[in-house]
Amino acid sequence: MEKTEKRTVLHMFDPMPHTSPFDINMAVDAGFEAIFPYDNVKLEQVNGLVQDTIFSRGPAGVKRTGIFIGGRDLGLALNMLEAAKNAMVPPFEVSVLADPSGAFTTAAALVACVERQLKDKHGGELKGAHAVVYGGTGPVGLATGIIASLAGAEVTIVDPFNIDTALEKAKEYNARCGSKLIGTYASSDADKARLIAHADLVFCTAKAGVQVLNSDVLGDAKQLKVAGDVNAVPPLGIEGVKRLHNGDPLIHAINAPGAVGIGALAVGDVKYKLQNALLAYLLTAEKPVFLDFREAFERARGLNLI
Numbered sequence: 001m002e003k004t005e006k007r008t009v010l011h012m013f014d015p016m017p018h019t020s021p022f023d024i025n026m027a028v029d030a031g032f033e034a035i036f037p038y039d040n041v042k043l044e045q046v047n048g049l050v051q052d053t054i055f056s057r058g059p060a061g062v063k064r065t066g067i068f069i070g071g072r073d074l075g076l077a078l079n080m081l082e083a084a085k086n087a088m089v090p091p092f093e094v095s096v097l098a099d100p101s102g103a104f105t106t107a108a109a110l111v112a113c114v115e116r117q118l119k120d121k122h123g124g125e126l127k128g129a130h131a132v133v134y135g136g137t138g139p140v141g142l143a144t145g146i147i148a149s150l151a152g153a154e155v156t157i158v159d160p161f162n163i164d165t166a167l168e169k170a171k172e173y174n175a176r177c178g179s180k181l182i183g184t185y186a187s188s189d190a191d192k193a194r195l196i197a198h199a200d201l202v203f204c205t206a207k208a209g210v211q212v213l214n215s216d217v218l219g220d221a222k223q224l225k226v227a228g229d230v231n232a233v234p235p236l237g238i239e240g241v242k243r244l245h246n247g248d249p250l251i252h253a254i255n256a257p258g259a260v261g262i263g264a265l266a267v268g269d270v271k272y273k274l275q276n277a278l279l280a281y282l283l284t285a286e287k288p289v290f291l292d293f294r295e296a297f298e299r300a301r302g303l304n305l306i
């Protein structure tokens with residue numbers, strides 16, 4: 001009798017009360033045939049779950065098995081990824097992707113889109129550019145700041161309410177990832193304007209449905225070149241930047257000629273392709289791979305972003 005190929009399986013470990021339906025849909029679209037969410041997973045349970053995953057399917061089966069790590073906490077997801085890697089027993093190893101809150105793929109897509117517009121419209125590069133991340137202490141904002149900083153930008157992450165939160169997060173992730181984030185806060189339009197005045201790049205990664213930068217604040221931008229927003233829920237994050245904008249003029253930045261904007265659906269399109277490609281790669285990589293924001297950004301840079 002002809003032997004059939006084993007079905008593809010994705011185990012999704014999530015420290016939150018439920019696994020994100022967004023990520024489950026993404027796993028289906030990436031071609032996984034059987035998908036199993038595990039909720040409320042604790043860091044110390046990862047070792048056991050991984051070893052239960054790897055030993056039952058034989059060498060051919062592990063190649064058709066992947067693990068996804070979700071949640072909303074970047075540090076915890078990175079710890080879980082590390083714990084998963086350490087739990088492997090070669091040759092029983094499977095590939096693992098961490099993308100908590102979609103933050104790694106969203107941030108990678110956002111920074112890659114901004115980098116592309118910076119190059120195309122201004123002949124610039126991330127290295128040495130002054131970047132401000134509004135909403136910079138949330139998952140997407142932190143990942144955005146880390147990726148841009150590691151690419152050479154001088155990045156300030158902005159908390160909307162609390163300087164201590166911004167300083168603590170910057171310190172924690174700089175120590176962990178080798179970035180050079182600066183933390184600050186901006187609760188008023190005057191605070192936001194003070195920061196935008198010296199920004200070449202703006203990343204808007206605040207919570208959904210909040211307008212962070214209005215036309216008055218944008219009027220204070222003097223050297224702004226590219227602004228990217230990931231909020232797809234009205235009101236959008238940056239006044240005048242529409243969801244499908246992709247290098248369109250930033251009409252309210254009247255003192256920053258040539259500044260352009262990128263909207264949430266333009267970023268979302270790249271994020272979708274990126275997450276799809278990374279999930280599919282779990283099954284096609286020659287050797288087991290352990291993927292986080294680093295691989296996500298490298299891939300995003302290589303995608304056709306037009």
Ligand SMILES: NC(=O)c1ccc[n+]([C@@H]2O[C@H](COP(=O)([O-])OP(=O)(O)OC[C@H]3O[C@@H](n4cnc5c(N)ncnc54)[C@H](OP(=O)(O)O)[C@@H]3O)[C@@H](O)[C@H]2O)c1
Pocket residue numbers: 101102103106134135136137138139140141159160161205206207208209210212230231232264265267268269271
């Ligand atoms: N386009 C895409 O493909 C895509 C994919 C995924 C996510 N997203 C979007 O990305 C954004 C960030 O996601 P997330 O999960 O990181 O969001 P989040 O955790 O809900 O919020 C991000 C940050 O926004 C801050 N914030 C809250 N109220 C604010 C205000 N009034 N002004 C400025 N900042 C404020 C939060 O501060 P506190 O923690 O103090 O509240 C937090 O630091 C969301 O808009 C989400 O919908 C887009």
